[in-house]
Amino acid sequence: MFFIAFFIVAAACSAITIKTLVGYSDIKLVGKALISAIVLLGWFSPLFVSVLRQVSWLPPKVFAVISFIGYTLLGFAFIVFCLLMLRDIIWYGIYGIAKFAGVDSWSINPKNISVLSYANIVVVLISIIIGAYALYEGVKVPNVNNITIKTSLINRNLRLVQLSDLHIDRTTPVSRVQKIVEKVESLAPDVILITGDLIDDDSTVLDDKLEVLKGLSAPYGVYVSIGNHELYNGLYPWMYKYEKMGFKVLFNQGETVAHEIFIAGVPDAHTANFHPNFNINLTRSLEGSQRKQFRILMSHNPEVANSISRYNYQLVLSGHTHGGQIFPFHIFVKKANQYLSGDYKVNDIDLHVSPGAGTWGPSMRLFAPSEIAVIDLIKK
Numbered sequence: 001m002f003f004i005a006f007f008i009v010a011a012a013c014s015a016i017t018i019k020t021l022v023g024y025s026d027i028k029l030v031g032k033a034l035i036s037a038i039v040l041l042g043w044f045s046p047l048f049v050s051v052l053r054q055v056s057w058l059p060p061k062v063f064a065v066i067s068f069i070g071y072t073l074l075g076f077a078f079i080v081f082c083l084l085m086l087r088d089i090i091w092y093g094i095y096g097i098a099k100f101a102g103v104d105s106w107s108i109n110p111k112n113i114s115v116l117s118y119a120n121i122v123v124v125l126i127s128i129i130i131g132a133y134a135l136y137e138g139v140k141v142p143n144v145n146n147i148t149i150k151t152s153l154i155n156r157n158l159r160l161v162q163l164s165d166l167h168i169d170r171t172t173p174v175s176r177v178q179k180i181v182e183k184v185e186s187l188a189p190d191v192i193l194i195t196g197d198l199i200d201d202d203s204t205v206l207d208d209k210l211e212v213l214k215g216l217s218a219p220y221g222v223y224v225s226i227g228n229h230e231l232y233n234g235l236y237p238w239m240y241k242y243e244k245m246g247f248k249v250l251f252n253q254g255e256t257v258a259h260e261i262f263i264a265g266v267p268d269a270h271t272a273n274f275h276p277n278f279n280i281n282l283t284r285s286l287e288g289s290q291r292k293q294f295r296i297l298m299s300h301n302p303e304v305a306n307s308i309s310r311y312n313y314q315l316v317l318s319g320h321t322h323g324g325q326i327f328p329f330h331i332f333v334k335k336a337n338q339y340l341s342g343d344y345k346v347n348d349i350d351l352h353v354s355p356g357a358g359t360w361g362p363s364m365r366l367f368a369p370s371e372i373a374v375i376d377l378i379k380k
Contacts, residue, residue: 003047010043013081017043020084021124025117042077045070046361060205064171068363075134075326075362080127082328087123134326134364141179142357142370144187147343149350150380151314153294154260160296161189161218162373164319165356167229168209169201172358180357180372181215187374189218191257194247195319195354196227196268196300203237214245220258222247225265225298227320229360231274250298252281254289261296261377262289264313268320269301280304282311294377302339302353309347315375316351323355323368330368341368 017039022032041048049070052063091110098105106112161184168177184192198213199206216222224247230238239249248255250265257263264285271278280299289295295313297304302318323341324330334340341355357370 014043042073067171071362075364076131134366137365138363145371147375150378152380158377160375164195164354165197166358167200177212191220192218192222194224197229227300228268262293265298305346305351319354327367
């Protein structure tokens with residue numbers, strides 16, 4: 001169903017982009033064919049990459065390069081499409097006003113081929129600049145977001161570090177994983193909390209990255225809640241891998257940490273669609289806790305915050321949304337998810353939705369910077 005919907009969207013966006021860029025120009029046929037091929041390759045690259053991912057004889061480094069180029073072209077194609085639509089809305093609006101006012105408007109007529117050609121070149125150049133910036137934002141080491149919460153439920157200060165949505169796969173450079181691990185360790189966390197989608201690949205192909213991830217350590221442990229991409233790539237194998245790495249997977253369960261706080265974790269909100277065993281069980285997640293403790297819930301999907309008011313949690317940590325990742329995709333993500341990114345108050349409960357430390361699809365971020373969240377719990 002997803003691939004059918006994607007195919008329809010990709011075909012429509014490709015047709016509109018190609019028609020706008022070369023349909024009304026005097027570019028030679030060879031040029032039109034080349035531009036059309038690049039646009040089609042960009043929009044349909046996820047399908048090509050998915051097929052190549054199954055090819056066992058393709059060297060991993062070659063696949064990584066092909067995947068990176070393909071998804072970068074997808075991100076670039078998306079930016080070009082959005083800028084073309086924005087430009088045409090503004091352009092036709094100005095042209096309509098000029099025509100209504102009786103001004104000689106041929107020089108700004110959107111159907112003036114010479115003007116349109118220059119306008120297309122400008123859009124492509126701006127898209128390249130924006131795409132380069134988005135690529136830099138996507139591959140750099142995430143920013144540190146400092147959050148302070150004062151509470152009378154603890155007797156001493158504690159520092160939590162939240163990581164979310166790294167989406168590590170076979171194309172992720174080991175060096176990037178190493179830099180993120182080093183960054184987290186430099187923050188001197190008491191506890192590390194990973195709120196889902198740490199990986200995005202089969203459990204048998206990431207051993208070199210997992211070896212680096214073992215470097216994540218904290219005096220009171222590393223805790224993981226499960227995201228939808230762990231489910232897509234083999235839930236039980238990944239839960240086993242995490243435990244073997246020394247991470248504690250919280251699947252409808254919780255633990256008292258540092259004698260001060262209670263940390264619980266539940267499955268991703270959509271996993272129950274696959275099997276009843278994956279249902280969220282908030283009652284079970286609180287077993288072993290005490291009301292006087294500061295309670296933290298790790299849930300990959302932030303919408304669970306709407307239904308936990310009677311469970312006496314003080315803080316919910318989530319991810320999943322990527323903060324929209326590439327603007328203006330924020331609009332659609334906000335439509336699908338009530339909470340986009342940042343800090344919210346939901347029925348007097350603090351909710352932090354991380355935009356994530358990685359990317360999905362294109363290694364690009366536009367107006368949705370990645371983050372490593374540092375949450376300092378301060379004794380009130």
